[in-house]
Amino acid sequence: MSPVALWLDYEHDEHEPVRCLTVILRTAGCQWRKCRMCGYWHESSHDVTQADILSQLRYALTTASPKNEDFILKLYTSGSFLDEREVSGATRRHIAEMLRQRQDVKRLIIETRPEYVTADALADLAGIELEVAMGLETADDFIRLEYINKGFSFEDYKTAAGLITDCGATVRTYLLLKPPFVSERAAIEDVIKSAELVAPYSRTISMNLCNVQRHTELESLWRQGYYRPPWLWSAVEVLKTLKEKRRSMTVISDPVGAGHIRGPHNCGYCDNTLKEAIKRFNITQDTGILKGLNCDCVYRWQSILKYDEYLFGAAIMGVVPI
Numbered sequence: 001m002s003p004v005a006l007w008l009d010y011e012h013d014e015h016e017p018v019r020c021l022t023v024i025l026r027t028a029g030c031q032w033r034k035c036r037m038c039g040y041w042h043e044s045s046h047d048v049t050q051a052d053i054l055s056q057l058r059y060a061l062t063t064a065s066p067k068n069e070d071f072i073l074k075l076y077t078s079g080s081f082l083d084e085r086e087v088s089g090a091t092r093r094h095i096a097e098m099l100r101q102r103q104d105v106k107r108l109i110i111e112t113r114p115e116y117v118t119a120d121a122l123a124d125l126a127g128i129e130l131e132v133a134m135g136l137e138t139a140d141d142f143i144r145l146e147y148i149n150k151g152f153s154f155e156d157y158k159t160a161a162g163l164i165t166d167c168g169a170t171v172r173t174y175l176l177l178k179p180p181f182v183s184e185r186a187a188i189e190d191v192i193k194s195a196e197l198v199a200p201y202s203r204t205i206s207m208n209l210c211n212v213q214r215h216t217e218l219e220s221l222w223r224q225g226y227y228r229p230p231w232l233w234s235a236v237e238v239l240k241t242l243k244e245k246r247r248s249m250t251v252i253s254d255p256v257g258a259g260h261i262r263g264p265h266n267c268g269y270c271d272n273t274l275k276e277a278i279k280r281f282n283i284t285q286d287t288g289i290l291k292g293l294n295c296d297c298v299y300r301w302q303s304i305l306k307y308d309e310y311l312f313g314a315a316i317m318g319v320v321p322i
Contacts, residue, residue, distance in 0.1 A: 001026075003056040004043050004078070006064050010283050011072045012250050017283040018106060019071040023060040025053055027086040030079035032113065034149050036180050039213030040078035050091045057095060061102070070106040073099070081110035082121040082132075092124035100127050107131060109172065114152055114160030122167040131203065132164045133172035137179065139194035147181045154197075161201035170203035177238060177253075177264075178210045178230040180218050184301075185308035188234050195242050199249060205242065207253040209235055212262040222262070229257075230264045232274040233301040236290050239278065243287050252282040270295035 004024040011020035029044020057075070065071065075095070079086050087095075099105045107129040114134055122130070136157045137144055144150045161171045175194050178187035195205050209230055212222045221227040235253055242251045255278050257263020259271035266274065274293060281289045 001052045001055040002059050006060045008064060008066065011074075012252065012283050012285055013072065013106070019066040019069055020074060021060065021064055021066070021071055022074040023057065023064075023076065025056050025075065025077045025087075027053060027077045027079060029077075029086070030113075031083060031085060032151055034151060036147070036149050036217040037176075037210055037213065039216045039219075042215060043078050050088050053087060053091055054094060054098075057098070061098075065104070070104050072107045072109065073105045074109045076111050080112040080116045082112040082116035082118070084116075084121075089121065089124050092121070096125045096128055109133060111135070114156045117160035117163055119163065119167055122164065122169060125169075130169040131172050132169050133174060133206070134160060135174040135176075135208075136194070136198060137174065137176040137208075138190055139197040140190060143179055143182060143190065148176070148179050157198075158201060165201070171201050172204040172206055173198045173202040174206050174208050176208050176210055177235060180210075180221055180227055183308045184231060184234060185305045187230060188238055188305075191238050192241055195251075196245070199246055202249070204250040204252065205246075207235065207238060207242075207251070209253060209255055209258070209264040211257040211260075211264065229262065231301050231304075232258060232264050232266045232271060232278075233298055235264060235278060236274060236293060239281060240287050240290050243281075243285060250285065253278055254282070255279065266301070267295060267297035270297065 004026050006021065006023045009020050009022065010017040026043060026045055026048050028046055028048060029041045033041045075081065077086050081087050099108060105128070108125065109131045111133045117132070134157060137148055137150060139154050141154055164171050175191050177191050178184065182190065191207060198205065211229055212219050218227060232255070235255065239251060239253060255264060255275045258275040259265050265271050277289050277293055281287070
């Protein structure tokens, strides 16, 4: 059985780029399924067995592993890797043994909601350098609970992060640029503020650029003209600010859907240039790559930020388009 998706890329690691294999496993999927912008649960299946999960991983490692070099393995489920319903403890221990025997996996990165983080679940992956990613999205409880409908608090995240660290693993924190009901300028400010609050708990901050996925509440808002995905200029601004404030921290952003109307975009002419600059920054952590970028649409973006509250309020009232 093959996974939902897999691809080879690079990840910044200890001041140098390292090969990275990302594998999206098909599982029973996220139990929460209430986040307004998330449609990943549509890739799940209740028919997937634990044996199928192991088969997917074997397929990925056999067909896509880099040859003759160490690599980072990102093993995602579009849900929570530490959720017993998705990936059982026995399966996690089997996976850990598979990776220990290979000796070429430099680090394993998994994703989970904080409620599934326990010492026992983390012990299943003992003997592997482990990074646990959590989708906090924002340190603002009101935005996370009311606008995103994430279902857990900042305190829940901090408790889980502390346990992960105590068990010898590191934390990757996902922050979301421009959740629903948040204006462009407020979105920039929220990510920057949130990054400062999660920095003490995180080895890596990964900024996700919100995109409009099918069959979601966000798609309905977008179709009605109440939502526009973030500008790529906003992503560049946040990345420069975060990295210059936290030189020792890895700050990354995968510009999924960049340049498309459902994804983060500018005017259409400069989208690919900014997308490639962001991808190069991810690997090098050099903010110089993000400086000197230019396009006439930057002035429109700057105007939107200047008159943000008026424009956003007028758009919600149906007076002007977002």
